[in-house]
Amino acid sequence: MRNFQDLVPLIAEQTTNSAGGLVTWRQSKKPAETFRDYDHANDNVSALYRENHEKQTVAHVLAQKKKYCRRDRPQKDMSVWQVLEILDSFVDDSDPDTHLSQIMHAMQSAEAARKDDQPRWLILTALIHDLGKLLSVMGEPQWTVVGDTFPVGCAFSDKVVYWDYFQTNPDSQVSAYQSKHGIYNPHCGLDEVHMSFGHDEYLYHIVKDYLPEEASYVIRFHSFYSCHTAGAYEWLMNDHDHTMMHWVKVFNQYDLYSKDEKVPDVQALRPYYEDLIAEFFPAKIKW
Numbered sequence: 001m002r003n004f005q006d007l008v009p010l011i012a013e014q015t016t017n018s019a020g021g022l023v024t025w026r027q028s029k030k031p032a033e034t035f036r037d038y039d040h041a042n043d044n045v046s047a048l049y050r051e052n053h054e055k056q057t058v059a060h061v062l063a064q065k066k067k068y069c070r071r072d073r074p075q076k077d078m079s080v081w082q083v084l085e086i087l088d089s090f091v092d093d094s095d096p097d098t099h100l101s102q103i104m105h106a107m108q109s110a111e112a113a114r115k116d117d118q119p120r121w122l123i124l125t126a127l128i129h130d131l132g133k134l135l136s137v138m139g140e141p142q143w144t145v146v147g148d149t150f151p152v153g154c155a156f157s158d159k160v161v162y163w164d165y166f167q168t169n170p171d172s173q174v175s176a177y178q179s180k181h182g183i184y185n186p187h188c189g190l191d192e193v194h195m196s197f198g199h200d201e202y203l204y205h206i207v208k209d210y211l212p213e214e215a216s217y218v219i220r221f222h223s224f225y226s227c228h229t230a231g232a233y234e235w236l237m238n239d240h241d242h243t244m245m246h247w248v249k250v251f252n253q254y255d256l257y258s259k260d261e262k263v264p265d266v267q268a269l270r271p272y273y274e275d276l277i278a279e280f281f282p283a284k285i286k287w
Contacts, residue, residue, distance in 0.1 A: 053166045057152060058174075064144060075286035075287060076286070077286055079284050104266075106126070106128070107264035110126040110273065120279065122214075124211075125211070125219060132145070148224070149198055149201075150196050151193045151196075154180060155179060155180050157226050190236060210280050221245070228245055228249055
């Protein structure tokens with residue numbers, strides 16, 4: 001497998017010979033610089049981020065984590081594939097790169113990782129990484145489910161997309177939150193940090209007991225673009241985070257650069273992915 005830095009902006013699309021070796025790579029038809037172009041995003045994207053940045057406060061995050069991240073909350077038993085099918089009708093308003101439903105994005109991401117012969121846990125992670133968006137189907141507004149994530153309880157980094165929208169966030173007036181460390185100790189580790197609440201944190205708590213640690217970490221922090229792409233908030237990370245963040249960066253190429261208007265054949269791919277899901281998950285889990 002090539003080094004991650006060598007892959008960007010390549011989509012991991014490969015042809016293998018009879019021995020399974022890598023033969024060819026080709027670039028995406030869509031130029032890399034056109035991904036995550038928020039300067040030319042539609043009004044729905046900027047409106048969602050305005051509301052997100054105004055309302056993602058420490059109080060909101062703690063309330064949402066109490067509501068959705070405790071084991072004794074009301075839960076529903078569903079299969080992983082069932083949730084994928086539910087999200088076939090859901091389109092993420094924060095994403096400027098695709099208008100396809102979530103099951104299509106899931107398949108595109110997983111197939112890109114599969115073609116690159118990534119570990120099976122990473123292919124599965126690519127398939128399920130956005131299933132926490134089920135929260136929107138359950139009634140939560142998209143501003144507290146989708147979009148880039150960021151720490152609360154400390155100064156908002158200007159590396160966060162639409163950073164200027166934080167000016168109307170009530171936490172911007174709390175003196176204890178205005179330093180780069182805020183309520184946290186230097187290099188405390190991201191496990192100790194309260195991130196803006198969304199599908200990442202919710203899904204992490206749903207699946208962490210079934211997956212390798214690397215997979216759970218990717219799910220929890222894959223939307224933390226200001227960190228894993230722009231290098232912000234390094235002052236909150238510990239050595240473990242730096243080790244795990246490698247896999248977030250590997251995963252990111254499949255999450256971002258696989259987006260295309262070509263629609264995967266879900267039913268043809270379903271048997272492979274149902275077998276992969278069964279390798280890690282029981283028939284139903286609690287959501």
